[in-house]
Amino acid sequence: MNICNNLKAIRNRLGMSQQELANIAGVTRQTIGAVETGQCAPSVTISLRLAKALGCQVEDLFWLAEEDLPKIEAILADSTPKLQQLQVILAKIGDRWIAYPLLGRDAFRIEMIPSDGEVVAVSHPIVESGVSASGSDVAKSRSGGSRRSELFKTGASPVRVDGFPSISKLPLTLAYPSGEASYAQRLVERNERHPTGEAQQSHIGTNKVVVRLLDDMDKLYNTVVIAGCTPVLSVLAKATEYWHPKLRVHYRFAHSKAALRSLCRGEVHIAGMHLYDPETGEHNIPFVREVLTGKGAVLITLGVWEEGLLVPPGNPMGVKTVSDLVEFGATVVTHEVGSGNRMLLERKLQEEGVPLEAVKRFDHIVHNHQDVALSVVSGIADAGISTASIAATFGLGFIPLHSARYDLVILKEYLEEAPVQQFINILGHQLVRSQLQILGGYDISKTGEVVANI
Secondary structure, three states: OOOOOOOOOOHHHHHOHHHHHHHHHOOHHHHHHHHHHHOOOOOOOHHHHHHHHHOOOOHHEEEOOOOOOOOOOOOOOOOOOOOOOOOEEEEOOOEEEEEEEEEEEHHHHOOOOOOOEEEEEEOOOOOOOOOOOOHHHHHHHHHHHHHHHHOOOOOOOOOOOOOOOOOOEEOOOOOOOOOOHHHHHHHHHHHHOOOOOOOOOOHHHHHHHEEEEEEOOOHHEEEEEEEOOHHHHHOOOOHHHHHHHHOEEEEEOHHHHHHHHHHOOOOEEEEEEOEEEEOOOEOOHHHHHHHOOOOOOOEEEEEEEEEEEEEEEOOOOOOHHHHHHHHHOEEEEOOOOOOOOHHHHHHHHHHHHOHHHHEEEEEEEEEEEEHHHHHHHOOOOOOOEEEEEHHHHHEEEEEEEEEEEEEEEEHHHHHHOOHHHHHHHHHHHHHHHHHHHOOOEEEOOOOOOOEEOO
16 A cells, blocks of 8 residues: 655654654664655554654554545535536435535635633733743642632633623633643743742733633643634644544634734744745745744745636636726725735735725725635625635636745744644645645645744
8 A cells, every 4th residue: 555654744844854863763764765755664663663753643644545535426416617626515315425515605614613611700911921820720720620720710811812892701712822731830930930929011912811611621732723814724624633633723814914923922823824025035934034033933834825816707807917907997805904915916016016096996805815705706896816726616717916835834832732743744644735736726745844944
């Protein structure tokens, strides 16, 4: 059987050479090279040694390639246009398989997210990392049983990430950006430095809240939080949770600059971004260097996607460039300032000598790719910036303008956390690559590669 592996990608992320990994695993460098290139299938012993040396599971490193995927006959639930590739959801109804096309609105889901707890009171101003409990509180939180919730009753409450109006009861999701052990350790160290309980002012939020837990504490510690704008985040979440059932992926939609700021504030583990700097010709790296001053981070590529103009099917206006939008009087739907798509539109207009003010813009600012497509589909707007995969999903015309690299930015201090490791290790898996490939408009040749170490 053909065995696929993620060995080189994981080794590179950890900054290890083949010889260093060979020394730790007790094998030869030639063995590492042969396994990485697929020239030989590792034994069970070697597989276990490599997984131990890299601090991951064997399943993160190796899996069987399924060359001939099973096929079943199904009935399409809706009439659809003839497409070369059509994504579907399958279900067996009675004795028949029914295929539900993932097109337009049906390709996205707005879900009511089960909450982890309920805000029951606002506490005092927050401290440096959202905690001010004593060492004894940490011991209680780690002792198991019902006493684990004591951490949330002593004023050592989670940080409020976003600004909200005064609400007496507010459902929310909880996560620790640095995991249980390091989080508890910092609690003790901080209280040793501040024995009177005096807190240092934090850059996160303005208030702490007391939370009544509705779920198990272990689930909170096994959560990885990611912010970004690509709809693929939901696909990554499902794939990761499939391979790691105890892991939960909580994703927050935010444009590139907002996601990066959220990472800098310690609100998320991972920020997704697709910003281009025309002065350096670099994607993302200059923006990360500017924002994450004094912090180390790695950038891992999710994929390269095609960005451009969404237009109605058949491109009835005959738009070819952004300057045509002005010439033809097209109404353009725009993203919020700071988003990668807004910056692309402004840059392309500048290159063609057209001021942004000359574009007939739709008054409503949209915040995600789906809303851009829906604005064009409904006829509210004649065009908008998005991706080739979104155009295909909604059956719209697409005019390519730029190939953008979408990277995941992770602070180095989070790389050792198990939830983060499990999430990034799934990037090299065939399950993820297949999902990206079928979407269209994605170059997955660099998926999972470290492109910068800052």
